[in-house]
Amino acid sequence: MKVESAKIAIPLLGVLLWVLSIHAGIFSDAGTLYLRLPFHGGPINKNAISSTANKPEVLNILNKITVGDLNDTVNFAENVIRFLKRLENNLLWSNIKVSDGTPSHGMLISFGPDKEALDRGKEALIALRATSQLMNTYCGKLSKASGHTMSSQECSKLLSRFSFHGTPLEGACIALESPCEKGQYQSDYRSINGSCNNLNKGHRGESFTGYSRLLYADYSDGVHELRRSVTKKPLPNARTIVSSLIKTDNKPSKKATLALLQWSQFLEHDLCRSATAVAIHTDSPIECCSQEGDNLSPRFMHPLCSPIYVYDDKKYAQEGVSCLSFVRSLPATRADCSFGPADQVNQATHYLDGSQIYGSTHRRSKQLRSFNGGKLATSQSESREYLPLSRDPTRDCQLFSANSTCFESGDARVNFQPQLALMHTIWYREHNRIADELSKLNSHWDDEKIFQETRRIVIAEMQKITYGEWMEMALGKTAQEHILATSYNSKTDSSVSNAFATSVMRSLKSLSDGMPKLYDEDRTVNESIFMRNYFHNPGLLRHRGVLDALTVGLATQPSQQLDIFYADDLINKLYTNGKFGFDVLSFDLQRGRDHGLPSYMKFRQLCGLKAANGFSDFLDDMTEEDVLALQQVYSNAQDVDLTIGGLLEKPKEHSIFGPTFYCIVADQMLRTRQGDRYFYDNYAQPKPFTRNQLKEIEKITLARILCDNTDNVKHMQKRVFEKVSTSNPLFECQSEASIPKLNLNHWQEDESNSVVSF
Numbered sequence: 001m002k003v004e005s006a007k008i009a010i011p012l013l014g015v016l017l018w019v020l021s022i023h024a025g026i027f028s029d030a031g032t033l034y035l036r037l038p039f040h041g042g043p044i045n046k047n048a049i050s051s052t053a054n055k056p057e058v059l060n061i062l063n064k065i066t067v068g069d070l071n072d073t074v075n076f077a078e079n080v081i082r083f084l085k086r087l088e089n090n091l092l093w094s095n096i097k098v099s100d101g102t103p104s105h106g107m108l109i110s111f112g113p114d115k116e117a118l119d120r121g122k123e124a125l126i127a128l129r130a131t132s133q134l135m136n137t138y139c140g141k142l143s144k145a146s147g148h149t150m151s152s153q154e155c156s157k158l159l160s161r162f163s164f165h166g167t168p169l170e171g172a173c174i175a176l177e178s179p180c181e182k183g184q185y186q187s188d189y190r191s192i193n194g195s196c197n198n199l200n201k202g203h204r205g206e207s208f209t210g211y212s213r214l215l216y217a218d219y220s221d222g223v224h225e226l227r228r229s230v231t232k233k234p235l236p237n238a239r240t241i242v243s244s245l246i247k248t249d250n251k252p253s254k255k256a257t258l259a260l261l262q263w264s265q266f267l268e269h270d271l272c273r274s275a276t277a278v279a280i281h282t283d284s285p286i287e288c289c290s291q292e293g294d295n296l297s298p299r300f301m302h303p304l305c306s307p308i309y310v311y312d313d314k315k316y317a318q319e320g321v322s323c324l325s326f327v328r329s330l331p332a333t334r335a336d337c338s339f340g341p342a343d344q345v346n347q348a349t350h351y352l353d354g355s356q357i358y359g360s361t362h363r364r365s366k367q368l369r370s371f372n373g374g375k376l377a378t379s380q381s382e383s384r385e386y387l388p389l390s391r392d393p394t395r396d397c398q399l400f401s402a403n404s405t406c407f408e409s410g411d412a413r414v415n416f417q418p419q420l421a422l423m424h425t426i427w428y429r430e431h432n433r434i435a436d437e438l439s440k441l442n443s444h445w446d447d448e449k450i451f452q453e454t455r456r457i458v459i460a461e462m463q464k465i466t467y468g469e470w471m472e473m474a475l476g477k478t479a480q481e482h483i484l485a486t487s488y489n490s491k492t493d494s495s496v497s498n499a500f501a502t503s504v505m506r507s508l509k510s511l512s513d514g515m516p517k518l519y520d521e522d523r524t525v526n527e528s529i530f531m532r533n534y535f536h537n538p539g540l541l542r543h544r545g546v547l548d549a550l551t552v553g554l555a556t557q558p559s560q561q562l563d564i565f566y567a568d569d570l571i572n573k574l575y576t577n578g579k580f581g582f583d584v585l586s587f588d589l590q591r592g593r594d595h596g597l598p599s600y601m602k603f604r605q606l607c608g609l610k611a612a613n614g615f616s617d618f619l620d621d622m623t624e625e626d627v628l629a630l631q632q633v634y635s636n637a638q639d640v641d642l643t644i645g646g647l648l649e650k651p652k653e654h655s656i657f658g659p660t661f662y663c664i665v666a667d668q669m670l671r672t673r674q675g676d677r678y679f680y681d682n683y684a685q686p687k688p689f690t691r692n693q694l695k696e697i698e699k700i701t702l703a704r705i706l707c708d709n710t711d712n713v714k715h716m717q718k719r720v721f722e723k724v725s726t727s728n729p730l731f732e733c734q735s736e737a738s739i740p741k742l743n744l745n746h747w748q749e750d751e752s753n754s755v756v757s758f
């Protein structure tokens with residue numbers, strides 16, 4: 001009994017200390033308004049370790065671990081990983097691979113790893129293997145010395161005090177710890193890859209660094225194995241959870257338009273992109289099921305596979321599908337280059353910086369620029385500008401005809417569905433529109449200068465829309481005001497939290513309508529399309545009138561509510577090849593476990609909700625019917641996945657989220673603003689906007705962006721995330737008084753002294 005209670009008390013203590021330390025003196029009213037928001041969030045406080053960990057007997061063992069021991073462990077781990085080569089070659093010879101056009105291919109398009117993620121991921125995999133080895137060697141001894149049975153989580157926490165310094169993995173530390181050069185910190189413009197933004201930690205927020213954590217990782221072995229039930233049994237199967245809890249009926253929002261979904265997804269893609277692992281030695285994509293959706297023989301199963309098996313499932317039984325291929329995400333080097341549980345890599349920069357438009361690497365950014373007048377490269381169709389076309393469409397898209405179109409952008413998910421590609425197109429046009437104006441005003445500026453100045457304005461517009469319009473709809477005015485009242489703080493870590501990236505932002509797919517509609521200028525429906533026909537196949541956007549019709553659709557068609565009602569095309573036909581498709585939510589649940597996200601219960605406590613002992617304690621925040629349904633699927637209230645708990649919570653007043661998701665989003669939005677030295681309204685950056693320029697940026701709305709960059713849309717309501725109503729009427733796009741325009745004259749620079757004229 002004693003052992004049990006100690007095990008539970010330790011994590012609670014950690015969370016409590018953390019929440020308290022975070023709130024001390026930040027918001028005096030936080031307790032009432034925010035349910036004790038972990039507003040200052042970011043990486044967990046490592047010092048909040050249990051007292052047993054500092055027992056002399058425990059320290060004695062830890063002190064005896066030498067660099068030589070760590071070195072040996074890493075060498076051993078490298079050998080273990082090397083051993084995988086045989087299996088991976090065998091898979092190649094046996095033709096176990098991801099084939100073009102299959103749902104697995106769709107998954108790979110969305111989350112395939114860039115070269116940088118692969119290189120670092122391999123080192124991180126070695127580090128994980130080494131951590132397991134350290135645990136095998138030391139956990140028994142440490143447990144004995146501590147006087148109680150240590151959980152694997154406690155033990156891995158102790159071993160995460162050791163860094164890679166002095167081992168063959170040291171290079172990973174250097175990549176994270178080396179400072180930027182002075183000139184880079186003083187650059188007028190933010191870097192493409194997010195580096196050199198934070199003055200103390202030059203690589204904080206850089207692309208290909210790991211997500212941060214709000215709570216310590218929860219893996220069943222303390223390192224990388226998927227979470228298990230508190231009863232030590234496996235958790236319920238992800239697809240079983242989906243087929244028992246999720247419904248596919250329509251539940252439209254009364255207030256929000258589909259633009260809310262579209263901006264949420266665009267924002268997600270700006271801030272986060274995980275990477276699926278590929279074979280370590282051959283770099284070939286991993287397939288965990290047969291191409292027809294059958295189980296693979298165990299001898300063909302790659303250790304980075306974690307397929308979702310399908311049992312007794314009406315939908316999939318019809319299609320003969322019993323296996324959904326899920327490949328684990330690539331790990332990242334931990335932020336302090338230490339041994340310890342897996343963190344996952346974020347391939348996007350962690351800042352809200354338009355990386356989905358401009359790319360997160362210099363290589364990508366160069367591919368997208370025209371190097372002429374500061375503009376981005378485009379393609380043409382019927383004399384209108386579109387995104388550049390993919391050079392390898394059958395690899396980058398799931399195409400059914402050789403004629404189909406596939407676009408390029410800063411983010412590989414650009415083609416996910418036509419309305420997303422539309423949003424990318426609009427912003428490409430906005431960039432080129434501004435670049436044209438700036439080069440007219442400043443004929444002495446070269447391509448690089450125009451590009452960077454334009455990019456700075458575009459990013460400012462996106463930040464303004466996110467914090468001004470999106471946040472008001474998503475979180476409500478109160479949270480918005482609090483977050484906007486803060487200012488830059490170099491100590492704030494703006495890294496994207498794993499829970500935000502892997503659970504909350506993913507769950508916004510619930511807002512989707514499986515049948516996006518094309519509207520005419522008078523806001524009547526012209527045509528509906530099935531989402532299932534357009535995954536990674538956005539070609540219709542280039543047909544005359546479609547871009548406008550889909551834009552009017554975003555501003556007219558209601559968004560669905562954030563709940564357990566999902567579009568059938570997402571739940572049963574994601575990335576379909578015509579025969580069968582995947583289930584977005586099953587994957588999100590599996591990915592949450594893959595990423596070591598603790599359970600819903602832990603997060604709700606973190607967010608100040610009642611520490612529930614059983615299912616009945618959820619009743620404050622969920623309906624009785626939903627709690628009963630939960631109980632049918634999970635055997636223990638402690639086991640519920642964050643995404644499921646979050647989706648079932650009743651939304652807070654004036655927010656689309658229930659309290660737990662609300663808290664995770666508010667925390668992220670605060671840190672994304674507060675930790676970004678180049679945030680548009682931060683004066684403490686090398687080249688802040690002038691007062692007059694800021695005034696112009698504050699005028700921007702998504703309505704204006706849509707008006708200016710569609711082909712022939714003539715009317716727009718001012719608040720695009722809200723349906724048209726008497727309080728949100730349609731205005732003529734031409735009317736600058738109703739939908740204000742940004743006046744770029746304030747960016748005219750005097751050639752002689754290069755000082756902005758006021």
Ligand SMILES: *[C@@H]1O[C@H](CO)[C@@H](O)[C@H](O)[C@H]1NC(C)=O
Nearest residue numbers: 067068071072075166167168
């Ligand atoms: C660590 O191991 C490498 C072999 O991989 C060896 O060359 C190096 O000298 C070792 N360093 C220490 C500190 O033991």
Ligand SMILES: *[C@@H]1O[C@H](CO)[C@@H](O)[C@H](O)[C@H]1NC(C)=O
Nearest residue numbers: 184191192193194195196362
């Ligand atoms: C990131 O950007 C900085 C500054 O632009 C550059 O010096 C650095 O090499 C880049 N890092 C990578 C990994 O490309």
Ligand SMILES: *[C@@H]1O[C@H](CO)[C@@H](O)[C@H](O)[C@H]1NC(C)=O
Nearest residue numbers: 381400401402403404405539
């Ligand atoms: C494919 O493209 C060619 C040339 O652009 C065109 O003539 C042809 O009609 C297209 N075929 C289909 C099936 O769209």
Ligand SMILES: *[C@@H]1O[C@H](CO)[C@@H](O)[C@H](O)[C@H]1NC(C)=O
Nearest residue numbers: 518520526527544545546549
């Ligand atoms: C419906 O859309 C098509 C293009 O997709 C267009 O040609 C047609 O004129 C539209 N119908 C109406 C009534 O505007």
